[in-house]
Structures are given as structure tokens and as C-alpha cells.
Amino acid sequence: MHCNSLMGTLILFLLFLCISGCGSTRTLKHVAVKLGGSVTIPCLYDQRYKSNRKYWCSGYYWYNCRIVPNVTENTLVTNYPAQNMFTVELNSLNVSNSGWYWCAVEIGNHVQPDDKDYLYLTVSTAPAVSVLGSRVSGEEGSSVSVQCLYSAAYQNKQKQWCRSTDWSCYTVGRTHTSQNSAVQISDDGKTSFNVVMTGLKKSDAGWYWCSVGDVQVPVHIKLSQNPDRVDQSDEGAQINTTVLVFSTVSGLLLLLSVIVLVIWKLKQECITKEDSNGGLNLWFHFMQRNVLYGPVVFSRTARRDPTQLFPTKHDVIYSDIIASSQ
Structure with missing residues (x-):
């Protein structure tokens, strides 16, 4: 109890x-x-x-x-x-x-x-532990180096490089932190160990610390954009804009050419049909403007047999068309 x-x-x-x-x-x-x-x-x-x-x-x-x-x-x-x-x-x-x-x-x-x-x-x-420069500046895509110093009493203590964002630590050797960046830690075993971060990205900026045993020293890494990378980016953007404009203009010209070709083709077909009809089309055109319709006169050329249901071939129904000279 x-x-x-x-x-x-x-x-x-x-x-x-x-x-x-x-x-x-x-x-x-x-x-x-x-x-x-x-x-x-x-x-x-x-x-x-x-x-x-x-x-x-x-x-x-x-x-x-x-x-x-x-x-x-x-x-x-x-x-x-x-x-x-x-x-x-x-x-x-x-x-x-x-x-x-x-x-x-x-x-x-x-x-x-x-x-x-x-x-x-x-x-x-x-x-017991110190750094050569607690604030380090670099550029995206490049590398930075930090030297961590320690006293003789800490020669056999564990050396680490840690970051504050995720509280992760890296020991002596090479560690890939992402697809591009990497951390390389080398210890001389006497007075210092060196940290090299390569392939830096914007997300690599922030607070870190050198750790030897139970002692830490903060280090801040500031990253700026690489001017060369900016120029390349701007140049790429200009190239993309030029390609876009060229593609747009080319497309419009192609569309205009197709429209013109279709119109020309239709016109050629119309001309061909007029040529095939020849004077007949012209005559109809003339007649439509100059024809006057006269009275219809019915005439019978032969007497039809009352017993026949339909007229014979000799029965004709016709009209006289009077043309005007106007």
C-alpha cells in the first residue's frame, strides 16, 4: 500500500x-x-x-x-x-x-x-566552444563555410552541426539534406571542425549552431539571390516571351492565309461554273431583265377522240413569248 x-x-x-x-x-x-x-x-x-x-x-x-x-x-x-x-x-x-x-x-x-x-x-x-564568425552570408546555389573551434578538453566529444527549423543535427562526414544541398563536416581532431554547405537553397537560410559535447554556439546564415541566376532567369523569361509572341503572330498569319485560300478557291469554282454555262447564263441574265410575258393562246392541232383519257401527241398547249427591245 x-x-x-x-x-x-x-x-x-x-x-x-x-x-x-x-x-x-x-x-x-x-x-x-x-x-x-x-x-x-x-x-x-x-x-x-x-x-x-x-x-x-x-x-x-x-x-x-x-x-x-x-x-x-x-x-x-x-x-x-x-x-x-x-x-x-x-x-x-x-x-x-x-x-x-x-x-x-x-x-x-x-x-x-x-x-x-x-x-x-x-x-x-x-x-570551450566558439566560431569564426557567428553570422555568415552566401548566395543561392553557392556554398558557405563555418569553422567551429573547441578546447583540448573537448577533443573527444561529439561534434555536430544543427539547424533550428527542424532541430536536426549532422555529424562528421557528408550528408545530403535535400535534392541539391549537402553538408560536409570534417574534424581535424585537435582544435576545430569545419562545416561546408553546398548547393544552397533559399530554405537553407536561418539559425544553426555548432555543438561540441553539451556546449553550443549559434550561427546565422543569410542567403541572397545570385545575380547571375537572376540574369539567366530574366533572359529565359525574355526568350519565352519572344517565342510566345512569334508563335502567336505565326498562328494569326497562318489562319489569315487559310481564309484567303478558301475565299480564292470558292471564287475560282464560281468562275468555272460560269464558264461552263457559257452564253446560256448570260442569256438568262439578259432575258430576266428584258422579257415581257404575253397572253397565253391555246390551240388544238387535232381533234381528240372523246374516248381517250389523255390527249394524243398531236394536242399542244403553248404560249407566245413576246420579247421587248428595251
Whole structure:
């Protein structure tokens, strides 16, 4: 009985922890920054929270953490609703800035706690993990390279390159991420590993991080459209437009030619028929305009036998046609 009571208490405790901490908001877990440097931390949230207030909270315990204003001298919280993400930019960091922080989304009621996730920030003169350039720019269709540095204590730790959009990670070696782009990770085994992304597409832009062991460093990749690809695209569009215009004009000319041919053919047939009728057509035409109809005179050339039902071949019925000279 006592065992069952303990199990029930444990389950309730786990449920309480899940309700209070198992939210949809996600962020990194352990971020390393060099003293005096800056870092931008991505915080992802569920799309249903696009319009909710986002904030940055400092402190080990959630229930008494201190909410940091979204805009201060060293802190800037920026929301990106289209990406279901907000970022926290921290500048001019010193050792006292090390500690626990929370990415949070305000729910707005007393029954359900705010959605949140925590991370630990380490600020030191020689961080365990760092990058040569936390913001990288490239062009669509080209490639970018990121060098991730680590200390001797992390030589044997797992090295990964992760992306925030789907929280997927790639290890040492070559990985095809899509039909065109690929990720190549090479580790020198001493101080750094290099990440090369090739065949970049627009969807490859966004937030990534170098991960060595349990330490991460965020990296943002920005992609612009390749001018050569734009020119080729414009040239292709112009060619397509030219082909369309040429096809349309050619079709209209062909249709016009067929119509003219049909009209000419009909006219030739009419001329042929007139020629075959010869003067008869002309005579009828003349007669239709110059004929006057005279009285019909009945004459009998032979007497018909009353016993015959029909006239004989000698019976003629005729009329005189008087032509006019007009």
C-alpha cells in the first residue's frame, strides 16, 4: 500500500514537472560566449503563440526569475512570427552575465503557466566552444563555410552541426539534406571542425549552431539571390516571351492565309461554273431583265377522240413569248 502511494506521488510529481516545463518553446541548452562579446539566441515557439507576448527571463527557478525588458542597452528581443521564432540578442557580456535564462511566451491565464524553455549561458575569456564568425552570408546555389573551434578538453566529444527549423543535427562526414544541398563536416581532431554547405537553397537560410559535447554556439546564415541566376532567369523569361509572341503572330498569319485560300478557291469554282454555262447564263441574265410575258393562246392541232383519257401527241398547249427591245 505504501509502495502504491509512493508511485502515485511520483506520477503526480512528473505530471507537475511536465505541465510546468514541457512546453512547445525550444532553445539551446548551454551557450558559450567570449568575454566582452555578443551572442544571439534563437527561441522557437508553437505557431498558435504568434500573437502572444515573448520575453526573456533571468534566474535558476522559473517561479522567481526576473523578466528582462525586451529592449535595454545590452538586450534586444525580436519576434519573427512568420518563422515561429524570436531571438534574444545579448551584447557586451561579462562574467556576471553567466547563469540560467528562460525563453518564454506569455499564455495569459492563471490555470496554464507560460510556455518556456531554459538554457545556461557561460561567459569566459577562453570559451570551450566558439566560431569564426557567428553570422555568415552566401548566395543561392553557392556554398558557405563555418569553422567551429573547441578546447583540448573537448577533443573527444561529439561534434555536430544543427539547424533550428527542424532541430536536426549532422555529424562528421557528408550528408545530403535535400535534392541539391549537402553538408560536409570534417574534424581535424585537435582544435576545430569545419562545416561546408553546398548547393544552397533559399530554405537553407536561418539559425544553426555548432555543438561540441553539451556546449553550443549559434550561427546565422543569410542567403541572397545570385545575380547571375537572376540574369539567366530574366533572359529565359525574355526568350519565352519572344517565342510566345512569334508563335502567336505565326498562328494569326497562318489562319489569315487559310481564309484567303478558301475565299480564292470558292471564287475560282464560281468562275468555272460560269464558264461552263457559257452564253446560256448570260442569256438568262439578259432575258430576266428584258422579257415581257404575253397572253397565253391555246390551240388544238387535232381533234381528240372523246374516248381517250389523255390527249394524243398531236394536242399542244403553248404560249407566245413576246420579247421587248428595251
